[in-house]
Amino acid sequence: MRKKLLSIISKIIPAFVIIFLLIVWQIVSEYEVIPKYMLPSPIDVIIAFRKDLSLLMDHAVITLQEAFIGLFFGVFLGIVIAVLMDACDFLYKAIYPLIVITQTIPTIAIAPLLVLWLGYEMMPKIVLIIITTFFPVAVGMFDGLKSADTDEIKMMGVMGASKLMIYRYIKIPESMSHFFAGLRVSVAYAVVGAVISEWLGGYKGLGVYMTRVKKSYDFDKMFAVIFLISALSLLLMGAVNIIQKISMPWEKVADKNKSE
Amino acid sequence: MKLLETKNITKQLDNRNIIQDVNLYLNKGEIISLLGVSGVGKTTLFNIIAGILKPDRGEVLLNGDIINGKSGNVSYMLQKDMLLAHLSVLDNVALPLFVRGISHKEARKRAKELLPFFGLDGFEKKYPAQLSGGMRQRAAFLRTYLFSDEVALLDEPFSALDAITKQDMHKWYIQIMKQIKLSTIFITHDIDEAILLSDRIYIMAGKPGTLVKEIIIDHQQIEREDFNLTVEFLYYKKEILQLLGTN
Structure with a gap:
């Protein structure tokens, strides 16, 4: 009983902190501690959000489209790289340093290049998202594949299983929680990556909207779009959690047994 | 009829002789045990019979065919249920x-x-x-x-269980073996378990490990529920303890 209460409290605390900060912000803005044109109050932001709602949704659809397409290919590429590196030690040695280097390149630096090469449409955005999202999946999945139980693999060997079967029955299922940990990061990267690439050229999308409102110094709209982007990322991460729970039903059973 | 047979199996690992000239056989429907202290090479022998290790010398025969280094023929169960x-x-x-x-x-x-x-x-x-x-x-x-319903290798399958569960499992095991008649080789270092469950026991000892003695357990006794409380049981146990001690 006491345990239950504690767990409820621990869930409520973050919500209270956020509400408290919003109240502080409202007061700071209301009493013009910081000039209102520079820091709009939360209520101003909500008003701006409601006023521009349909426009924001139009832009959000484009951004999400880019994020999903990029994420799809990025995740696919990440899985392929992880499996290749796991299956072949030579490929691991050859590819791993390269993929680490790709992550040291600042996104914002190559985005304009991609725009020059691939134009103002969706292509450069998708490519940028692929570059940023494949990495967490590749590394997470690779760790997962490597951490598969060696005794279980040996058992499959005794049964005369092929390499493919070992992947199917042991390695892939046992790397799934690592994969999802990577995917959660990738999902957040995908939305941010889409916005960043839109800043640097494009006709539609939340990033484009951001650059426009910035130019007209609409701080309230600026905050509205920032919150929208955060909310979208959180929603997508939540969706990943739900997909993980559905696709790994045995985890739920194991957790239940531990707590009993 | 000999279902499975090993002939002069010898294996070195890391330049150390692990097992030397191991000759054993398993008849159809029989349960035999390999009994010996830890590190005597029982598991190495199992890996060779299972085909995941190749012997340096000797042969593993299943129904008269050589199956050296071929997995998938005999089943293998470990202490961890996996x-x-x-x-x-x-x-x-x-x-x-x-x-x-x-x-x-x-x-x-x-x-x-x-x-x-x-x-x-x-x-x-x-x-x-x-x-x-x-x-x-x-x-x-x-x-x-x-x-495989032909030959099973069981490497200390009950050793991770608590004493009471283990006893239940022994009873259950004796029951089910009467029905499925799976030819089995057991690895164990539990003397009671070996006497209770097997038709024959090979005592493995020495460095490198060799089979030092074959003990045949009188089959009539095994049917009795409280076999492990009889004098005969203790005689077997005494004999085995002496063998393990002198080597």
Whole structure:
């Protein structure tokens, strides 16, 4: 009983902190501690959000489209790289340093290049998202594949299983929680990556909207779009959690047994 | 008839002789035990019979055919049950059939028919984490049986269980062996277990490990429920203890 209460409290605390900060912000803005044109109050932001709602949704659809397409290919590429590196030690040695280097390149630096090469449409955005999202999946999945139980693999060997079967029955299922940990990061990267690439050229999308409102110094709209982007990322991460729970039903059973 | 036979099996690992000139045989429907202290090379011998290690010298014969270094012929069960956490109990036991390329539907059907026999009726959709220790071991045993109903190698299958569960498992095991007649080689360092369950016991000792003695357990006695409380049982135990001690 006491345990239950504690767990409820621990869930409520973050919500209270956020509400408290919003109240502080409202007061700071209301009493013009910081000039209102520079820091709009939360209520101003909500008003701006409601006023521009349909426009924001139009832009959000484009951004999400880019994020999903990029994420799809990025995740696919990440899985392929992880499996290749796991299956072949030579490929691991050859590819791993390269993929680490790709992550040291600042996104914002190559985005304009991609725009020059691939134009103002969706292509450069998708490519940028692929570059940023494949990495967490590749590394997470690779760790997962490597951490598969060696005794279980040996058992499959005794049964005369092929390499493919070992992947199917042991390695892939046992790397799934690592994969999802990577995917959660990738999902957040995908939305941010889409916005960043839109800043640097494009006709539609939340990033484009951001650059426009910035130019007209609409701080309230600026905050509205920032919150929208955060909310979208959180929603997508939540969706990943739900997909993980559905696709790994045995985890739920194991957790239940531990707590009993 | 000799179902499985090893001839002069010798194996070195890391330039150390692990086992030397091991000759044993297993008749159809027989249960034999390999008894010896830890590190004497029992598991190495099992790996060779299972085909995941190649002997330096000697042959493993199954029905007269050499199966050196060929896995997939005899089944192998370890102390760890190694049930896969992400598969249902039914899929876990049907796994060797999946590996053999039998369709999932057919494999599940065949596995399901045997579940009641192994005390797992109604548990096919559960995950291994939801089973008790004894049930997990029975599921692992069923998986071993579905892998090969010809020869099974059991490497200390009951040693991770608590004393009471272990006793229950012994009783259950004796019962089920009467029905399925699976030819079995046991590894154990539990003398009581070896006498209770086997038709014959090979004592393995020395460095490198060799078979120093073969003890035949009188089959009439084994039927008795309280065999392990009889004088005969203690004679066997005394003989084995002396053999292990002198080597």
